Amino acid sequence: MVPVLSVLALMLAGVPAAAPAAAAPPGGDPEHPWRMRHWPQTQPWQRDQPAARIAAAGAPRPVDPQRYELPDTMTWDDYRAVPGADWADPAVPGSVRTFRGALVLADFANQPFVVTQPAHSTVFGNPSTVHDLPRADVPAFYRDFLNRPGGLNRGHTIHEYWMEDSGGRYGIELGAFGVYRMPAKSHEYGIENSMQRGLGCPAGDTCGRDLRADARAAWLADVGADEAARYDFVFFLAAGQDESSTWQEFGPMKFTTRDEVTDAFGPPDETLPNWNATRYVDWTSWQASATIWPNAANGSSVQAESSGMSTYAHEFSHILGVGDNYNNPYSVPARRDYSGPWEMLSRGTFNGPGGPHSRWLIPGTAGSSMGAQHMLRNKLKLGIVDEDAVLRLSRDALTDSGVVVARVTARTVERGLAGITVTLDGGDRSPACDPAADPYCDGGRYDDYTVEVVDRMGFDSFTPDSGVLLAKTKKADAAPFIWTVDANPQDIDKVDFVRPDGTPQKMTIGDYRQLSDALFHAGTGSGSEFEYADTANGLHFYILDRKRDRAGVLSYTVAVRSLAGAGPHTRGVTATRATARVASSGWARCRIPVRNTGRTAPAPATPPGASAGLDVYRISAAARAGWTAWLPREVTAVPNGRTAAVDVYVQRPAGTRRGTTVAVTVTSESNPAATATTSCRVR
Template identity: 75%
Template sequence: MLTARGLGSVMSTVLLMVAGGLAVTPAGAAPPGEVDPETPWRARHWPQTQPWQVNEAAALARPGGGPQPIDPQRYELPDTMTWSDYTKVPGTNWADPAVRGTERNFNGALVLVDFPNQPFVVTQPANSTIYGNPSGVQNLARDDVPAFYRDFLNKPGALNRGHTIHEYWMEDSNGRFGIELSAFGVYQMPAESHEYGIENSMQRGMGCPAGDRCGRDLRTDAQASWIAAVGAEEAASYDFVFFLSAGQDESSTWQEFGQMKFASKDDVSDEFGPPDVALPNWNATRYVDWTSWQASSNIWPNAARGSSLQAESSGMSTYAHEFSHILGVGDNYNNPYGIPARRDYSGPWEMLSRGTFNGPGGPHSRWLIPGTGGSSMGAQHMLRNKLKLGIVDDAAVLKLSRDALAGSGVVVTRVTAREVDPGGRRLAGINVTLDGGDRTAACDPATDPYCDGGGYDNYTLEVVDRMGFDSFTPDSGVLLAKTKNADNAPFIWTVDANPQDIDKVDFVLPDGTPQKMTIGDYRQLSDALFHAGTGSGSEFEYVDTANRLHFYVLDRQRDRDGVLSYQVAVRSLDGAGPSARGVKAHPASARLDRSGWARCTIPVRNTGRGDDVLRVSAPGATLPRTVVAVPGGRTSSVEVYVDRASKVAITIGSESDPAARTTTSCTVRR
């Protein structure tokens, strides 16, 4: 078994999961309870829960016979995922290097650099570093390292499980963008590694050993060494550069080898301290007050000037994340430990948020070298960023506006999972423009951690399925978000269908105390997706009263090829459109079955001229769904489950016109 010195049971468990693919019971298998419907934040956005709805959810959730949820939420926290969670996208082989991007194949240079005090970790014996690395690959010759990392990142093989950067971009862009890499180096830098890793922006001027010059620009020195070796003309022929430096990166070590390993900053051992005995063994870091000096001295991955910096522990997703910056999209994440607390922006669903951390083992396995755990298979980009990057066809996105919806009436459509190429036949998502701007009441992020900050330009709706690179997202379902046109973070704000505290343990402190996930932790959004029907553990509708919009998740379907899609709808609260609305329903009867339930199938006809969403209520009965879409002039049906009463009244009404409603009944035959 792979081990890391002194990290204890939490890290050992992570290593077992990543290396061995052991089955682990999903921590999120049981969705958390309902939040108080009187909470003001929630009340602004969801219709008030009625008593019969609460009873219905309880009935649908009961084990054994009787009605069951039509789309139960079974989210899984990233921490418990293993390689067994991976599911291939049907009908594709995006990792094939012979398949090029249809619009552009980017030609990149992978430039490797090491330091006088830090050789490449994969050239050292297994588990020999203070971090317990390398794992799985060791004792490579220095001259073999460039080819090794080029192939690990971009050639399908056993170590990377057949997954590559080229595959990520081909899948994310539905075949439009491909990546090729050529490797150069290794070039030794003129200064020691900590002189590049300790910088004013994160270490706040602290921790530089006497006689050293910290805050050096690694990109500048690495670029100079590369150009000196290959010439300016050769260097200029590449579309972008990935600079890969020897050792760990700070992003993946500051917590694991800081507060997770040491009880306090004064407990940091000499092994994790600086070479200068006059300095303390701890140092400042980005998100919290302290980490071990060694962790603080590592570089932090970043992108600038057509290039990015990574280290050996930077998983493949880090490269995809930084390449997104090279293509012109900014970061969209918070400080999960900031004071005051603020909820994460787009969480595990977006590459430019914490979806970068996705991969087997979750966020606390990102320190492995090579990077085969967390951060090895990041999330796709959300619809807003795909539109900005030009990797989804305009024709595959239904573009609506708030004002136009008031004139047209409700729009009902089917959206296909984002992992599957729409091919011009399927819809990849919906974008609703907020004409005239975001009308949400002002709130203060300093006092309300759930405040989105306002100023949004659109809503987007898309479907996520756990397949391909999204295999390591926590759930499959409907993803709803508010977005801005400019990269002014937060420029994507995921609408959380379960905004209550997820109440899960993040890690165990050195003294054995469980540390819960903070309100700002991105995993709070693991249960954010919307699901169809009632009793799912999630929500099937969302109302933004201020912006006068109502979204519905109506039905879920998976076809014979395994492709997931949802029937969804959106309407304006300010206008139902020109179509006449009407509804008729007929009574039905049923006998009690052996489980003690009677199921009535009620025929419902939309007598109006256009598509409509109908709401069903039946006090004393259980309904698998309470909203259904029926095309104009067509008949559908709704199911009603009764377990006691001999006759139950059922009311069905148009969401577009409250006056268009009818009442019928379900009679139980004994």
């Protein structure tokens, strides 16, 4: 047994120890088994050749380059605290409600709690950092690991997640009970008909048992109905692995074919094969299939020891009444993931250092330890964002008001505008598509668009990127009820893992990491997009500007307009010629004054947080042969009656000393007839 002082030292260290090489997934780092081998990852903005040439010349760079990171390569160094907030303090309750949860622990005659066993002694190579605990100490250990700041959990808790996600409205208290010995073996609860398709139950056993019912009965027999009624919900924590975090790593990632699964990963019944059916694909090892799949129902959820803290936040979301919003990443035919790493009720549950293939560790200190916040649609449904912090627009109202501009703040920060919703009056007009034939088909029938900003801080530290998140949403929980608009819909073309025979396995089209580069960015040459036009629904979205203030808070200026009408305002523009000299880098910068000569007419009232007395202009520049003209921004917003500067960069060809004149055109997006042409003269 490890002395208590040694366990405390391990908790303070907080670094997962290595599992034996035999238990590590193929291609893993032997010292950090959750790290997978990946081929070199090129930043997507580097694929934009004009921007790459400009950067190489020592000239201007994109104003908002996309530098996404796959979850697999993240470490705890990626965490950044939210400025001015300490949501982890358990003494600070939720301003609206602090939920009281019961953590009820259950083990089995054939499966004690893994943290009570010697280090790396299970077939899965667990436990990792904490081991040899007395059975009586396990309830307090998991209560503290999940909900009291400490070294092992890096100071992060379920209470902190909900306080941060809700802006301090919802908190979580946990009381621990058990350990209760279940009347059946662990696999009798883990193997059930819907995922194992009736396969793999050892002779003499009864599979498909209800763990929730048996654990609840044991808890009620111990504490009584009156004590149980003091709790708002129940987390049932089962000893052992969970199948969600185990089926792939100890199935297709460890064995090339199902017939290669070794006896160590097989069943106790020699008449059964060593493989078994599982949820998403045809097979995994029997040992992986026999573990619990996390789930929620009737005010409670079921987890196992490898279920990271995010799993509890995910399941509690179900308890509060929001459904799942994800696909089968390995389905045939394939279908793109719905909301990906950006949403707790999608694959944002998997977020945390090490990414999705590190979720099998016990305790769960890597992937799924710090899940994403909820997206705006779900925050509104859960009542955890102020109504006056959301700009409510509609397609019809935009036709009457003209273009609307607003600044949206990162969702981790309770400051300013949290997001924008645009109602699709009369319904979604997208053309019909067939998900069975088109993996990028969103299925249609959406009610709204949402616009929000994600920054890699707080629980969003382990999202892949910072930028503007655009989505189509439904009011009903009919998945997909959030569909992330992907700014880079092409195949991300990255290696997921290396198979046991050395073959690289690429991420499927349905893999949630395909959406790692989905966010929109301001300006040109970023590797992402600065605008999105939904012509079928008559809407155009623009990402105009990015700002990070002195406190480190990120915000974006965005615009939305209707394609069906520009409102009653008069549109006009003038542009003034500018002159610049070529610098030693070979580049010159012209600052073109652009004046909005339009006039504001009486129009419907603009919602708080928005500006309507302005226009969005598109800029273009044409250089003569041999010269290069580059615009950091191709769209800009200027208030009526005001002037703003537009930058035009011009590069002189090597070997010439002559000057040039570049034609610059400025055109209103609201009224293309309102246009002005001027020039950038380069000396």
